[in-house]
Amino acid sequence: MPLTPNDVARLADLARIELSDEELAGLTGQLDLILESVQVVASSVPPETTPTSHALSLTNVFRPDEVRPSLPVEDVLAMAPAVEDDRFRVPRILEEAA
Amino acid sequence: MTTTALSAISPEDAWMDYDEAMDLFDVVIGLEVHVELNTASKMFCSCPTDFGAEPNTQTCPVCLGLPGSLPVVNGKAVESAIRIGLALNCSISPHCRFARKNYFYPDMTKNFQTSQYDEPICFDGEVEVEADGERFTIPVERAHMEEDAGKSLHVGGATGRIQGAEYSLMDYNRAGVPLVEIVTKPVLGTGAKAPQVARAYVAFLRDMMRALGVSDVRMEQGSLRCDANVSLMPKGSTTLGTRTETKNVNSLRSIERALRYEISRQAGILAAGGRVKQETRHWHEDGGRTSSGRSKEQAEDYRYFPEPDLVPVAPDPAWVERLRETIPESPVARVARLTEAWGFTELEMRDVIGADALDLIEATVEAGCSPQAARKWWMGELARRANAADLPLAEAGMTPAQVAELQGLVEAGTLNDKLARQVIDGVIAGEGDPAQVVAHRGLAVVSDTGALQAAVERAIAANPGAVASIKAGRQAAAGAIIGAVMKEMRGQADAATVRELVLAAVG
Numbered sequence: 275m276p277l278t279p280n281d282v283a284r285l286a287d288l289a290r291i292e293l294s295d296e297e298l299a300g301l302t303g304q305l306d307l308i309l310e311s312v313q314v315v316a317s318s319v320p321p322e323t324t325p326t327s328h329a330l331s332l333t334n335v336f337r338p339d340e341v342r343p344s345l346p347v348e349d350v351l352a353m354a355p356a357v358e359d360d361r362f363r364v365p366r367i368l369e370e371a372a
Numbered sequence: 373m374t375t376t377a378l379s380a381i382s383p384e385d386a387w388m389d390y391d392e393a394m395d396l397f398d399v400v401i402g403l404e405v406h407v408e409l410n411t412a413s414k415m416f417c418s419c420p421t422d423f424g425a426e427p428n429t430q431t432c433p434v435c436l437g438l439p440g441s442l443p444v445v446n447g448k449a450v451e452s453a454i455r456i457g458l459a460l461n462c463s464i465s466p467h468c469r470f471a472r473k474n475y476f477y478p479d480m481t482k483n484f485q486t487s488q489y490d491e492p493i494c495f496d497g498e499v500e501v502e503a504d505g506e507r508f509t510i511p512v513e514r515a516h517m518e519e520d521a522g523k524s525l526h527v528g529g530a531t532g533r534i535q536g537a538e539y540s541l542m543d544y545n546r547a548g549v550p551l552v553e554i555v556t557k558p559v560l561g562t563g564a565k566a567p568q569v570a571r572a573y574v575a576f577l578r579d580m581m582r583a584l585g586v587s588d589v590r591m592e593q594g595s596l597r598c599d600a601n602v603s604l605m606p607k608g609s610t611t612l613g614t615r616t617e618t619k620n621v622n623s624l625r626s627i628e629r630a631l632r633y634e635i636s637r638q639a640g641i642l643a644a645g646g647r648v649k650q651e652t653r654h655w656h657e658d659g660g661r662t663s664s665g666r667s668k669e670q671a672e673d674y675r676y677f678p679e680p681d682l683v684p685v686a687p688d689p690a691w692v693e694r695l696r697e698t699i700p701e702s703p704v705a706r707v708a709r710l711t712e713a714w715g716f717t718e719l720e721m722r723d724v725i726g727a728d729a730l731d732l733i734e735a736t737v738e739a740g741c742s743p744q745a746a747r748k749w750w751m752g753e754l755a756r757r758a759n760a761a762d763l764p765l766a767e768a769g770m771t772p773a774q775v776a777e778l779q780g781l782v783e784a785g786t787l788n789d790k791l792a793r794q795v796i797d798g799v800i801a802g803e804g805d806p807a808q809v810v811a812h813r814g815l816a817v818v819s820d821t822g823a824l825q826a827a828v829e830r831a832i833a834a835n836p837g838a839v840a841s842i843k844a845g846r847q848a849a850a851g852a853i854i855g856a857v858m859k860e861m862r863g864q865a866d867a868a869t870v871r872e873l874v875l876a877a878v879g
Contacts, residue, residue, distance in 0.1 A: 288673060290476055299717050299803050327679075327684075329822055332683040333683055333684045333685065334686055335444065335445070337444045337447060339411045339446050339447065340413060341418055341573040342418035342419075343422065344419045344431055344432050347429045350436065351428060353438075358541055360543075361525065361543050362478070362542040362543075364539065364540050366526075366528075
């Protein structure tokens with residue numbers, strides 16, 4: 275089933291990306307082509323192949339539960355666009371579009 | 373966590389009396405509980421997890437989501453998650469992955485939360501809880517690993533709440549702290565007790581997590597958090613109704629209250645022919661009510677996908693079996709076992725649990741006391757004194773070992789019950805262990821039979837009427853003489869011994 279401009283508009287909305295109608299039309303075609311190409315790869319793989327999400331066949335890579343020094347708070351807050359009371363100050367959060 | 377505008381309680385919110393609602397509807401509840409693990413370091417980085425640290429002092433490139441940083445799983449957190457799953461009688465997945473839950477909200481700088489989606493580490497469990505004297509089985513859908521989000525402080529607006537806030541201040545110390553989220557399947561058939569069952573279930577989780585030692589489970593600090601789902605369906609229907617999810621329910625009592633409130637609210641809407649809106653609601657402890665939050669997003673809005681920066685977790689079955697050995701007995705099984713071992717009635721046991729005396733009695737029995745005597749002291753004298761001082765029973769002023777010692781002195785004939793009560797006074801007053809109090813206050817029962825015999829003879833001489841009655845076959849009349857002897861001995865005699873001496877002397 276081909277991707278529709280509505281699908282892409284929905285994804286853009288979820289990703290908080292603003293797209294013009296022109297961009298939407300262009301991206302819909304491009305994304306659809308990518309999906310088709312992936313489909314070609316998928317159809318050439320034997321059906322008994324287990325899907326994998328990782329290039330390595332490693333499992334259980336754990337670290338011990340040991341504390342190491344955190345970043346100095348000055349360095350952390352230097353990255354914030356605005357700071358108040360040693361906290362990141364951000365615009366109010368609610369009242370976005372549904 | 374993407375959002376819509378919050379609105380106040382809508383004026384058309386109807387209301388139905390709880391009992392009336394119970395006549396018309398069946399209740400279905402579902403509970404999502406987040407347990408913050410007490411690991412020293414975070415889930416995917418080595419930052420500390422201390423509660424209450426100065427803002428943003430426990431962060432690093434990983435938990436701040438800086439480009440190029442890579443997470444590594446905390447092995448202890450995985451172990452805790454497996455142990456939690458085993459305690460909930462879950463199956464442990466032989467192979468599971470982490471997933472990214474994508475959302476835009478400043479509590480996670482990465483714009484996603486690392487969680488688990490279609491492959492939780494623990495699934496298909498059940499636990500038994502007791503509510504109001506009845507047992508209920510709570511089916512557990514899953515328990516999965518994830519990370520906590522940062523803390524927001526909303527500034528501006530009258531209430532300090534998110535509504536009306538002008539801006540927010542973020543502290544990322546909590547971002548990345550390991551969580552286990554435990555989700556029930558829909559729980560049916562609890563009837564009017566649904567709110568109590570929910571409370572009992574969360575209390576069970578709290579006690580079990582504490583017994584496992586995996587979390588501080590301090591609801592007031594947010595290390596155990598509960599979201600309560602509830603829906604109603606007309607009696608006899610099998611189609612689940614529309615549910616609401618109430619958040620911010622941060623005490624056992626509020627779980628019960630919030631569910632009762634939601635049930636009455638939903639019943640009122642349904643009975644008036646309205647439709648319950650699927651949404652998140654907020655519990656307000658002060659007003660004892662819920663208010664509308666955001667409308668519930670569909671699961672696919674989060675665009676979950678497997679976390680490419682972490683390899684799968686594949687617990688070795690031998691490891692799981694070793695961990696299984698470390699799982700403590702479930703509270704319900706423990707109560708059943710102790711009820712039987714101690715020979716208590718169910719009513720006695722319920723009183724013991726209600727008085728928080730179970731651990732104390734168990735420890736007293738382990739110190740060598742008989743269960744009935746342990747119950748007698750804790751539920752009688754000590755409960756009375758704790759109540760009078762408005763203290764928990766455990767802080768009444770006596771240890772289980774001291775209670776066992778006291779009972780030992782009673783059984784050895786050193787103390788009678790009256791003297792034992794004075795010994796309790798002494799122990800609580802800090803005069804030492806029971807034997808020390810006995811020595812210090814000179815409280816031991818008089819075992820000098822010469823002195824006792826003399827007192828008996830004096831009492832007989834002073835009570836000719838009672839003597840005549842005993843001789844006439846009314847042994848109950850001995851009470852007057854025994855009383856006189858006890859009075860003379862200032863209570864420091866064994867009443868049974870006195871009785872024998874009196875009857876022997878008269879007969």
